[in-house]
Amino acid sequence: xxxxxxxxxxxxxxxxxxxxxxxxxxxxxxxxxxxxxxxxxxxxxxxxxxxxxxxxxxxxxxxxxxxxxxxxxxxxxxxxxxxxxxxxxxxxxxxxxxxxxxxxxxxxxxxxxxxxxxxxxxxxxxxxxxxxxxxxxxxxxxxxxxxxxxxxxxxxxxxxxxxxxxxxxxxxxxxxxxxxxxxxxxxxxxxxxxxxxxxxxxxxxxxxxxxxxxxxxxxxxxxxxxxxxxxxxxxxxxxxxxxxxxxxxxxxxxxxxxxxxxxxxxxxxxxxxxxxxxxxxxxxxxxxxxxxxxxxxxxxxxxxxxxxxxxxxxxxxxxxxxxxxxxxxxxxxxxxxxxxxxxxxxxxxxxxxxxxxxxxxxxxxxxxxxxxxxxxxxxxxxxxxxxxxxxxxxxxxxxxxxxxxxxxxxxxxxxxxxxxxxxxxxxxxxxxxxxxxxxxxxxxxxxxxx
Amino acid sequence: xxxxxxxxxxxxxxxxxxxxxxxxxxxxxxxxxxxxxxxxxxxxxxxxxxxxxxxxxxxxxxxxxxxxxxxxxxxxxxxxxxxxxxxxxxxxxxxxxxxxxxxxxxxxxxxxxxxxxxxxxxxxxxxxxxxxxxxxxxxxxxxxxxxxxxxxxxxxxxxxxxxxxxxxxxxxxxxxxxxxxxxxxxxxxxxxxxxxxxxxxxxxxxxxxxxxxxxxxxxxxxxxxxxxxxxxxxxxxxxxxxxxxxxxxxxxxxxxxxxxxxxxxxxxxxxxxxxxxxxxxxxxxxxxxxxxxxxxxxxxxxxxxxxx
Numbered sequence: 097x098x099x100x101x102x103x104x105x106x107x108x109x110x111x112x113x114x115x116x117x118x119x120x121x122x123x124x125x126x127x128x129x130x131x132x133x134x135x136x137x138x139x140x141x142x143x144x145x146x147x148x149x150x151x152x153x154x155x156x157x158x159x160x161x162x163x164x165x166x167x168x169x170x171x172x173x174x175x176x177x178x179x180x181x182x183x184x185x186x187x188x189x190x191x192x193x194x195x196x197x198x199x200x201x202x203x204x205x206x207x208x209x210x211x212x213x214x215x216x217x218x219x220x221x222x223x224x225x226x227x228x229x230x231x232x233x234x235x236x237x238x239x240x241x242x243x244x245x246x247x248x249x250x251x252x253x254x255x256x257x258x259x260x261x262x263x264x265x266x267x268x269x270x271x272x273x274x275x276x277x278x279x280x281x282x283x284x285x286x287x288x289x290x291x292x293x294x295x296x297x298x299x300x301x302x303x304x305x306x307x308x309x310x311x312x313x314x315x316x317x318x319x320x321x322x323x324x325x326x327x328x329x330x331x332x333x334x335x336x337x338x339x340x341x342x343x344x345x346x347x348x349x350x351x352x353x354x355x356x357x358x359x360x361x362x363x364x365x366x367x368x369x370x371x372x373x374x375x376x377x378x379x380x381x382x383x384x385x386x387x388x389x390x391x392x393x394x395x396x397x398x399x400x401x402x403x404x405x406x407x408x409x410x411x412x413x414x415x416x417x418x419x420x421x422x423x424x425x426x427x428x429x430x431x432x433x434x435x436x437x438x439x440x441x442x443x444x445x446x447x448x449x450x451x452x453x454x455x456x457x458x459x460x461x462x463x464x465x466x467x468x469x470x471x472x473x474x475x476x477x478x479x480x481x482x483x484x485x486x487x488x489x490x491x492x493x494x495x496x497x498x499x500x501x502x503x504x505x506x507x508x509x510x511x512x513x514x515x516x517x518x519x520x521x522x523x524x525x526x527x528x529x530x531x532x533x534x535x536x537x538x539x540x541x542x543x544x545x546x
Numbered sequence: 547x548x549x550x551x552x553x554x555x556x557x558x559x560x561x562x563x564x565x566x567x568x569x570x571x572x573x574x575x576x577x578x579x580x581x582x583x584x585x586x587x588x589x590x591x592x593x594x595x596x597x598x599x600x601x602x603x604x605x606x607x608x609x610x611x612x613x614x615x616x617x618x619x620x621x622x623x624x625x626x627x628x629x630x631x632x633x634x635x636x637x638x639x640x641x642x643x644x645x646x647x648x649x650x651x652x653x654x655x656x657x658x659x660x661x662x663x664x665x666x667x668x669x670x671x672x673x674x675x676x677x678x679x680x681x682x683x684x685x686x687x688x689x690x691x692x693x694x695x696x697x698x699x700x701x702x703x704x705x706x707x708x709x710x711x712x713x714x715x716x717x718x719x720x721x722x723x724x725x726x727x728x729x730x731x732x733x734x735x736x737x738x739x740x741x742x743x744x745x746x747x748x749x750x751x752x753x754x755x756x757x758x759x760x761x762x763x764x765x766x767x768x769x770x771x772x773x774x775x776x777x778x779x780x781x782x783x784x785x786x787x788x789x790x791x792x793x794x795x796x797x798x799x800x801x802x803x804x805x806x807x808x809x810x811x812x813x814x815x816x817x818x819x820x821x822x823x824x825x826x827x828x829x830x831x832x833x834x835x836x837x838x839x840x841x842x843x844x845x846x847x848x849x850x851x852x853x854x
Contacts, residue, residue, distance in 0.1 A: 320780025
């Protein structure tokens, strides 16, 4: 997906490449692509417009690095903006008082009751007996039984006052929590539509009666454009203190998170990531921004590459390639060592979208291979490294013996090196230049992370 | 239990339309009296996008509108209506209960929180009102109190529920229900299943197993695989429908939660891609709040009333 977005932006930005700066004229197509990408991720249109405008402002006048593709420059700007929106004023869950009262509100089917159980475990760090749960959902059949069952399963307390009035139920539960000296009281509510005035009034009264220290809006990560309407209505009706995103373990891009955050300004605190009651995690803005853009942690990867790459060596290689010289085995070894220095292939590749580490291992791309190749090169003379063509049968035997490996391994290395050298030579003349050149050159090639 | 949302009178679709267009109808808004130009096209586009129609289908519709460029906004709305009808008419196929299939088996599936159990309650009520005997199978053995929830619906609608202990094999529950229905000469069995994300391989395998067990009982069953689609969801609903369809062969959709401000536009993308019949729409929590899908009414609610 990242590739598609980057490629699309590249297409739109082709005109800019080599011309230096992003201007009003050349940015229009790109902005449209970003708009579409965000809409496809279910970010609500009014929010998309605001974000796109801010991105445009920031992008204008930005220098597009010649060596890297401009699409990545742009994606980075968008990504930063999303992180900014998702992460600004981020505060952790901080229930106060004793009992600390948490009120859970939201639309039908958002996952409030399941989240109530998860929250009990999360808050109490396993000391669930210090938590009291109560359901004020007198409407949905068996809603109260559901929470009661969950409470039993996790060993939390549960009260079921006789009343059928949500406000009275909550007040009785609060009194009970005080009697038991519970540390936390989690109050579940019925799912309600934000346009249902009666039900919204009901939850307002409930809130006023128990005065919770955290009022949490539970949001389905798969929600569409309407997220802005429901979030706004709930925020207008209640002083929300946080958002919990549910069902985030699917493949939804989760644009609703951005919509809700931008419209309400309320921080997203936790994310539900599975069916099990321990599947509740802290919200990480960076990770979610990448998800909305449909990419792996590519930005993180690029920054990591930039930190780890030995500038000087990379410069040398780049200069060589530029002069049309071949990449020798010395250079090849440097590249391998840098790759290992970044935590190995797996750590680099797992950050790429759609790459499965085990698939790579079975294809022979693993760190052991890298180390073996380095060992082989270490067993060569300087002359051999500079000029691999020298390596004949007897030299191969010596190198194999010196590295403790087989002649076939030496052959494989030589073949791979040849292939890479050829690719780079071709790339330096053709279309791949920016991508590969950027990787190798390091300086100026990475517009990210500074 | 208070049925606070069951509202009577003035026709189901009037209610639906009223709810869907509460904000403002398209043509009484800023488009009124305008001609179709780039600006109005953009406005049409935005309205479709905010209705969750999605980028792809929206682009397709806007291309259709471009053909009437220069005409009035009313002409544009008509062009849009025609295009939408082309898309939705073919999927406006009501659920027919074949009486020769006894029991007629309806398997209800969907993502968590999309309204499966509520839909089953309403559907059971509807079928009973048509004079059929119905049995519920409590196939959601995973979620806490899911069985009790279905049982409560059973009480409200006077429909029996076949269930086992929590954690039981859902396929076994469904099998029991089929056997019971056969023995009692029941017309329709509606099987509930646990909500699951379409990306969860293990849980999708479990559904296939239920399907196989049902087919072993009667090779022609299940006669309907009904997927609930939550109208408030965005483009992921398309991914859901696609995956459920590939795994199970979905034969019908029920669009739920159309009573909010969400317009359920993703249904268009689903219709365009999968061409699976849309059977029902649901607009509330009351037992009567389930209606047979009507393309024209749905479109009317989506884009506003016909220009006067």
